[in-house]
């Protein structure tokens with residue numbers, strides 16, 4: 440009982456997580472709001488755009504308001520909260536077939552040109568706790584926006600921990616790479632050079648398995664409108 444693609448069920452994701460999801464999504468595409476696609480076997484489900492109350496109580500609107508093609512494309516034309524439910528049987532009530540999203544307003548309209556300089560923020564991983572055991576780095580990263588040009592600082596007592604940049608598989612399975620790829624200074628500064636997913640783990644003992652791991656998604660430079668699109672500049676730094 441699922442809608443496929445770009446769906447996040449309420450209950451599985453917190454509001455915050457959805458926001459960061461969507462923020463990432465809209466920042467990595469050139470259109471202000473990507474279309475949301477509900478994909479399902481036609482006839483088995485449908486899609487209603489509803490309001491918050493209806494969403495919560497699973498009140499099914501009149502059938503003529505339903506989308507039912509099995510591949511319903513919804514363009515998120517305006518920012519704000521949007522609620523969608525499936526109106527078949529008890530799918531909303533019992534099956535959790537309901538989706539709540541918060542569409543963020545783009546700080547910038549389309550026709551982007553690039554800022555010459557990146558935002559250049561410095562993130563101390565784990566803030567005052569630093570790079571340590573018993574810390575939830577995914578919670579720390581949630582809601583933060585990392586841009587190309589920003590820096591991560593891993594701060595820890597030298598010799599107690601270290602930092603490896605790894606790929607997604609090594610991240611999930613805590614596979615420690617060769618020791619010569621490690622950062623060990625205790626104040627390791629990493630400049631985020633390219634957009635995309637980045638994974639970091641501690642390679643000491645079972646620290647990675649114990650949760651000393653950080654996953655972030657680096658966004659391209661923030662963009663803003665240029666009145667003369669042909670004047671588009673490339674990043675200079």
Ligand SMILES: [Cu+2]
Pocket residue numbers: 571572599600601641642643646647651
């Ligand atoms: Cu460690």
